[in-house]
Amino acid sequence: EEQLVESGGGLVKPGGSLRLSCAASGFSFNYYSMHWVRQAPGKGLEWVSAISPTGHHLYYADSVRGRFTISRDNPETSLFLHMIGLRAEDSAVYYCARPGDGSETALDLWGQGTVVTVSS
Amino acid sequence: QSVLPQSPSASGTPGQRVTIFCSGSSSNIGRNPVHWYQQLPRTAPKLLIFSNDRRPSGVPDRFSGSKSGSSASLAILGLQSEDEAVYFCAAWDDTLEVLVFGTGTEVTVL
Numbered sequence: 001e002e003q004l005v006e007s008g009g010g011l012v013k014p015g016g017s018l019r020l021s022c023a024a025s026g027f028s029f030n031y032y033s034m035h036w037v038r039q040a041p042g043k044g045l046e047w048v049s050a051i052s053p054t055g056h057h058l059y060y061a062d063s064v065r066g067r068f069t070i071s072r073d074n075p076e077t078s079l080f081l082h083m084i085g086l087r088a089e090d091s092a093v094y095y096c097a098r099p100g101d102g103s104e105t106a107l108d109l110w111g112q113g114t115v116v117t118v119s120s
Numbered sequence: 121q122s123v124l125p126q127s128p129s130a131s132g133t134p135g136q137r138v139t140i141f142c143s144g145s146s147s148n149i150g151r152n153p154v155h156w157y158q159q160l161p162r163t164a165p166k167l168l169i170f171s172n173d174r175r176p177s178g179v180p181d182r183f184s185g186s187k188s189g190s191s192a193s194l195a196i197l198g199l200q201s202e203d204e205a206v207y208f209c210a211a212w213d214d215t216l217e218v219l220v221f222g223t224g225t226e227v228t229v230l
Contacts, residue, residue, distance in 0.1 A: 045223060050219065102171055
């Protein structure tokens with residue numbers, strides 16, 4: 001079964017840091033680009049970042065560029081999001097997601113999400 | 121354009137047709153395929169339509185997508201109670217190099 005499982009969320013003070021992980025299983029992880037998408041409480045979806053299959057190409061939303069770093073470990077089939085300088089507005093459920101075979105940007109496999117709360 | 125405008129809500133009675141619209145620009149919808157997601161309460165989003173009008177395996181054929189120029193729409197034919205959800209469009213933006221999501225449309229079955 002294809003699966004994505006996020007972990008690493010939690011409560012952190014403003015200015016703090018967190019490292020989110022996403023464990024992938026059931027598919028050829030190194031074949032796909034991977035994405036992080038977040039959703040603040042009661043709000044819509046916001047794309048955060050993406051990484052190419054080899055990890056050579058990285059993409060970021062303006063709201064996180066310079067503070068968040070996406071990375072991957074293909075042998076370990078894991079995706080990461082290292083977040084520093086966290087702000088209250090970064091509080092959200094963070095999902096990792098994988099595109100399907102039909103399109104590089106159509107995300108057809110999602111994890112259950114991990115909650116990040118930034119508060120003093 | 122960092123977000124794609126959608127009307128905030130839509131509603132219909134069971135069996136009716138509901139159409140949701142998504143407005144973009146030449147750098148996103150005008151140039152790239154549009155995808156649609158359904159999000160039920162307290163669950164992760166689910167891909168409903170990809171590449172403008174294609175349905176993933178398992179998605180009922182009462183859901184259909186279309187694109188014209190820099191706008192797109194999602195139609196739900198024969199609305200059912202389990203279709204109550206929030207629907208988001210999305211497209212890659214070539215200028216910003218980001219994936220842009222719509223603001224979301226909450227569909228209510230009356």
